[in-house]
Structure formats: structure tokens, C-alpha cells
Amino acid sequence: MNRPLYALLIAAAMLSGCVTINIYFPAAAAEKAADRIIDEVWQLKKEQGAKPEGNQP
Amino acid sequence: MxxxxxxxxxxxxxxxxxxxxxxxxxxxxxxxxxxxxxxxxxxxxxxxxxxxxxxxxxxxxxxxxxxxxxxxxxxxxxxxxxxxxxxxxxxxxxxxxxxxxxxxxxxxxxxxxxxxxxxxxxxxxxxxxxxxxxAHPHLRLRTRAADLVRLMALDPALQTAVAAYAPAGRVDVDAQLHDFGAGRSVQIDARVDLHDARFSSADGLRGAEGMALGIDIRARADGARWNGDLSADWRAGELLWDAVYLKGGGTALTSRFAVDAGQLTLTNGALDLAQVGRLSFSADWGRSATGAPALHSARIEGRAFDLEALNARFIAPLSAVHGWPALTLSGRADIALSVDAQGPETARLQLHGVALADAAGRWSMDRVDADLPWQREQPTAPRATVAGAHFGRIPLGPFELRAALSSDRVSIEPVRIPVLDAGLRLNQLEFVQDDGRWRGDLAFDLEPVSMSALSEALGLPRMAGSFAASVPGVRWRDGVLALDGQMLIRVFDGYVAATGLKLVEPFGTTPRVLADLQMRYIDLEALTDTVKFGRVTGRLDGDVTGLELLRWRPVAFDAHIRSSQGDYPRVISQRAVQNITALGGPGAAAAIQRSFLGFFERFGYRRIGLSCVLRDGVCEMDGLGNKGGGFVLIEGGGVPALSVVGYNRRVDWPELLDRLSRVTGSAPVVR
Amino acid sequence: MNALKRIALLAALVASAAWAQGNLEINTPAISQIKSGMQARHAQLAPHYASGAVGLGADGAVALRDASAVPLAQRQAVQGLVAQENADRAALYREIARANGHPEWEADIRNTFAQRWIERAQPGWYVQSGGQWSRK
CATH class of the missing domain: 2.40.128 (Lipocalin)
Structure with missing residues (x-):
């Protein structure tokens, strides 16, 4: 999906020679995924669609 | 003193x-x-x-x-x-x-x-x-319900040694000392009763509660040496030591002993384990070069151990802790172990009439008689006879295994194991230790098994033909079981060849299978008869590349199935057409000429072709070519001709399996 | 050159933002299976979290931190539960990384989960940070 973007990025980096490229770990998405799994495993949410942070102290 | x-x-x-x-x-x-x-x-x-x-x-x-x-x-x-x-x-x-x-x-x-x-x-x-x-000087010392902690405090070294285990309890002592004095041999006769005793490590993984233990010691001094008898009776309480949990009652130990400066020898020792059996032992401790107590030698022997009780008390709890699969065990076993200063020297396990099975029912072995010796320095030749076995629903006949065992190699001699009406020829099974890691090699052939016997055993509809397999080489390296070359399975008058077959962590939490399959010249008549799909006559070739099973379920593959080249009758029954239509979902039905269906039992066809690319739980389907907005699955030919066209290119994989099982009225071949 | 750098930076920002907005794939059959196994086990583990026998580790695993909270006869069973739970958790982290086409994310996913398990633990449960156990 971001393939052209990365190609551009790599090209840019090679040209300028001073930009480091990292493929970032999607921390926010991982947190969201973790919360969804934790909800299910711990059976925390009976009501669907509520915000995960909503009932946290 | x-x-x-x-x-x-x-x-x-x-x-x-x-x-x-x-x-x-x-x-x-x-x-x-x-x-x-x-x-x-x-x-x-x-x-x-x-x-x-x-x-x-x-x-x-x-x-x-x-x-x-x-x-x-x-x-x-x-x-x-x-x-x-x-x-x-x-x-x-x-x-x-x-x-x-x-x-x-x-x-x-x-x-x-x-x-x-x-x-x-x-x-x-x-x-x-x-x-x-x-003439007979003597002393008797008695106390009741003395506090174990205060007693231990009398010896600061002992107190420090056991402090981490927080021991507590009460002790009754009745000790007699006879014939002390110059020129006499002192004799001790002591009875120690420990009750309400307990201890616990900080993490709680080693501990005892409600312990009642009676100890009798009789000993006589012989110069600086003491000779005597010791007996201990563990009457009640429970003990946990890491993964071993024991309940007292009926566990008793007796032994003769001799203590000399820095040396302890136990002889005629016996340990009675309630219901399980009796271990006899002897052991000899001395001092190592550094002065620490060290075991010089020991022998342990047990005869006719009841494996059912042994399993219940020792093996099953140990497996549970490690997450190993539980076993059911019955029969008798003799065990022997000898240890020298370097560690275990020889061991021998003999099984008599043992029945062994996976508690989940995946496999079993009946009437196993075995002699399994092991020696540290010498190779040994273990052997076992098995009267019968089950692997899944497949029964295996009697067989005898002979092996060669040494410190870095285990190999089993070629053997034929009866399977239904045929045999499994195990040509090679060998494990070798290399650089501290074990690797294994396996080669076997399965003689042609009649499909009727196989299908009956598996509880599937009766099938015709035979099933055979040839596996020239399988390697086991670092948790991966990989096939060298190809595995050939003869089935439905054609064959299925598997190449690049790999099993990753087959016994782990997420076993993975990777393979490429080629199917050639599969007799559709035999196949469709078997799975009650409706009769299709013809031959089929197929290629499945990049097959990946996770936990034994397909998660990805590119599958292409098509009619084989060659000249053979090509007929499809009305029922098969209906079933294929049902598989395609509601969209596929539209292109079928309904008017014809009512009149004819059988139709001719020219080609069948279907592909499914499975990714992310979705099967991307295609056929022989495009027609209208759909894809052709069956191209008609002859009279009456019939074509089947599908319109649903994206089919949910679980949904497809569901439809398939509904159509065939039984569990589908591929889960 | 400067213009290029600016473009590159902008692209990097956009790219990372795009990653961050996305969802991770967690609906594969393998993940569902592991999850339902863990869900079934939770009923057995929950009382041990509450008693403090089992705590939520900083490494995304559970740990038997004080077995003495459990009767002696049941401690082995709890050890077994912990071993099974940790095998499933390890498989879960691995499968999520694999399902998203980045097996190398396994350690990051484990860390993320470790924080979330601890963050969402119920009051009274024991959680680990910096090697120390504390009660929520």
C-alpha cells in the first residue's frame, strides 16, 4: 500500500545519503490488537464497542 | 557426647x-x-x-x-x-x-x-x-512434643542450613545409651517421632505439611566406627519437591548403616512405596578431594513395580507440570540403576505385559514386553515386543523392535510392522548426537493397503483401490521434520507426490506443515464413489504449491485441478452437478440450464478445471476461463453437454469446508 | 538536496503515521485457536492471580511468584497451568507477528502485550516491573 512511498523514501535516502530508514513497529496498532485479545481472553467486555480505556481506573 | x-x-x-x-x-x-x-x-x-x-x-x-x-x-x-x-x-x-x-x-x-x-x-x-x-551403665533420655525449631537451634550450623526452608514441628524422643565407659562399646537405641512437621521454601515449590515420621535407630560403636540399623516410616503428610508431589502413608525405609570418619555406607536398604512396590538399595558416601561429602557408588533395584500406581503418583504429576501429554500405563516393570563417582553407570528397565496409551487416545500399545539396558561405557541392544498397537484409528499388528544404543546413537533395526492387510517397512530409524544436539533420520515404505480396510478403520465410507506410500528419507533437525526428495502415495489408481515436505515443531503449540503436492491421474470414479459426492467419471491432475498448514489446518496454498491429458470416458452425474453447484454458492447456480437437469441422469463434459488460491481465510477461485462475468468450472462436451460456471470468485474458506461437508454428508478429507 | 531531504522526512512521517493508523491482523485461525485456549484457561488462572500465587511478568508471560498461596496438593497443577499459559502466549506473539508478515516483530509484540496485560490487570493482582513484584 505504501510501496511507492517507500521507493521514494529509499531513493531519497540514497541521493541525500544521510536519512536512515526504519520500518517502524506499529506500536499503537499493536496496543489496540493486544487490548482486543486481552478483552476476549479475560472476558472483560460484555458490551461491544465501548472504548477499551473507558472503564479503566 | x-x-x-x-x-x-x-x-x-x-x-x-x-x-x-x-x-x-x-x-x-x-x-x-x-x-x-x-x-x-x-x-x-x-x-x-x-x-x-x-x-x-x-x-x-x-x-x-x-x-x-x-x-x-x-x-x-x-x-x-x-x-x-x-x-x-x-x-x-x-x-x-x-x-x-x-x-x-x-x-x-x-x-x-x-x-x-x-x-x-x-x-x-x-x-x-x-x-x-x-556393670551395665545406661542412660535414657525422653522428651515429648519438643519444638523442632528450638532443637535445631542447638546446632547453629544445622539451623543456618535449613533456615531457608522455615521448618517447624514437634518431636518426641526416647533415646537409650548402653554400655558406655572405658573398654566398652557404646550402644544407642533411639526412637524419634516427628509430628505436625512442615517446611516451605520461599517460593513455595518445595514444602511439606502435616508430616508424621517415625525414625528408629539402633547402633553400636566399634572404635571410631558406628554400625547399626535405621528405619523410617512416613506415616502421614504431604511433600512437594519441585515437580514431585508425594503423599505419605505406607512409605517406609529400612537400611543397615556404617558410619566412619567421613564415610557412610548403607547396605540392605529397602524403600517401600505404598502400592507401587519396593526398591532395594545400597550406597556408599565418602569425602571428595575438597572434603565435601560425595557419593562413591550406589545400586538401586526394584522388582515388579506396579506401573499404574507409579504413573498416578509420580509420572502423571510430573508430565502435568511440564505440559507433556498424559499417559495411561499399566503392567509391571523391573528397574535397576548403578551409579559410581562419575554418575549413572548402568541402568536397565524391563517391562512385563505393559499397556501404554496416550491419555487423549491418539495412540496405544498393548502387551509390551521389553528389555531396555543402558551402559555408560558400552553399547547395548535393547529390544521390545509389542502384541498390538493403535495409531489413531489404525490398528497395528504384533511386531518386535531391536535397537542398538550407545551414548551418542540410537538406531532401530529394519522391521516390518503389520498395518491392516499390509505392512509398514521401517527401513531406517536413527538418532545421532552431534555437537550436543540430537538429529534423526527415518525411511519407510508402506506396502499397498486396501482402501476398503483403511476406510473402514477410519470410519469413512467404503473406498476401493489401494493406498501405498514410499518415504525414502526424513530428517529431524532442530525441531523440524523435513522430507528429502519426495513422498509418493498411491491412491485412486493414480498417485500423489509430496515434495519439500516440512513439519515445523510437530509437537509444539503451533505445528506447521509446508509442502508442495502433485496429483496425477486420479480416478474420479473411485474418488467420487468414496466421498458420496455423486459420480464423476474421468481422470484428474492437480498441483498444490505453497501448502501451509498451521495446527493441521490449511492457511495458504495455490491449488490447480484439471482433467488429465488422454483419452478416457468423461461423464458427470446429475447429483454431482448439483453438488458442485451447491459448492459454488448461490451465484454458481445461475448459469446452469435448469431445463436440462430434470431430464438427464448423466452429462458429458470435455474438461474440468478449478483453482483456489487460499490467503487469509479466503479462497480466490478461478476455472478454465472466463464466460460472461463468471469462470468456467466444467466445460460441456458430447450429448447432452453441460457447462458449470461460477460467479463467486472470493469464497470464505471455512464456508467452503462447511458446504463440502454438507454435500458429502461426512467429514471432508481436508479438514 | 534540501528539498529532497524534506520530502524524505515528510514521507517518513506519513509512512509511519500510515502504519500507526492501521490495524494488526489478529483474526487468523491459529490466533483464534490459541485465544480460545487461553480464554478457557483463564477461569482456572483467575483465582491464582487474585491470591497472588501467579503474577503477570514484565516479559509478557505469567509467573508462579508465590506457590505457597495454593494448597500443597494443587501446586503442581498450578505449575502446569503456568507452563501451558506461557506456551500459548509465546505462540500467540509469534503468530501475530507471522500473520502480519513480520516475524521479526515478535519481540515488540511481546513487549506491547506485556505492558497491556499489566496495565489492564485487575486491582489486587501482582504485576512485575524492573524485576520487582507489586500489587495493583
């Missing part, structure tokens, strides 16, 4: 008899040193108010008793007499750094008959009685 006053060799330094003018006489005695075996008293002074009855005070500046040193001892007796017997009543013993002990004693007659009662602080009294002189 004990104070023996008759042998006190005192050096009287000063003896002063001071008679006061008044009616009261007082006496002061002092000794520079009093010595007896295991007892030395230095700078002893005694002061009496009267010889017959009255208070008295005894002071000892330094005492050495059985290796322990005490200083500033003081004994105050409220009533002390020397005549007619030496008696102290209401005595209190003060030792520096300790709480006072209560002490009373009486020493009478030529035999020096002793009666004493000592009460350490916070503990029940200890009664001591006996005769210190005469």
Missing part, C-alpha cells in the same frame, strides 16, 4: 573449709579443670550453705560439651544436698547469651543412679534417668 561424672579427673586446686562461728556452715570448692570424654569444664567453683539441705551455687567459667563452647555457666539450686544423695531441687541454669534452663537432678548410691529433669526455655522437660556406674 555425654558427661560421665564417675570418670571426672579433677585437679583440686584449692579446698577451703570455712566454718563460720554461727550455726550455719558454708563450703566453697573450686576446681581448675574437670575432664571427661566430650566434656571439659574449666574454673569450676561450688559454694554451699549446708551439706545436707540448703541453697547452693555452682559456677563454671568455661565449658566445652561435645565440641560446643559455653561460658559463664551458673547453676543455682534452691535446695541442694550431698548426703545421702547428691540432689539439686529447684535448679536454674544460667548460660551467658541464653535464657535460663530449669534443672533438677539426683544422683544416688554406688551405681550412681541418675534422675534428672532439664527444661530448656519454652520447651517441654527432658527426663534423663539411668545408672552411670556398675
Amino acid at each position: 555425654c558427661s560421665l561424672p564417675e570418670r571426672l579427673r579433677g585437679v583440686v586446686l584449692a579446698l577451703t573449709l570455712a566454718a563460720s562461728a554461727a550455726s550455719q556452715a558454708s563450703l566453697d570448692l573450686s576446681f581448675d579443670r574437670l575432664q571427661a570424654p566430650a566434656l571439659t569444664l574449666e574454673q569450676v567453683s561450688v559454694s554451699l550453705q549446708a551439706l545436707d539441705r540448703g541453697p547452693a551455687r555452682l559456677r563454671i567459667v568455661r565449658a566445652r560439651i561435645a565440641g560446643r563452647e559455653l561460658s559463664d555457666l551458673r547453676l543455682d539450686c534452691t535446695e541442694f544436698s550431698i548426703h545421702p544423695e547428691v540432689r539439686c531441687r529447684g535448679g536454674v541454669l544460667h548460660v551467658r547469651g541464653q535464657e535460663p534452663w530449669r534443672l533438677e537432678f539426683a544422683l544416688t548410691g554406688a551405681q550412681r543412679t541418675l534422675e534428672a529433669r532439664v527444661q530448656p526455655p519454652g520447651s517441654p522437660p527432658i527426663d534423663i534417668e539411668g545408672a552411670l556406674a556398675g
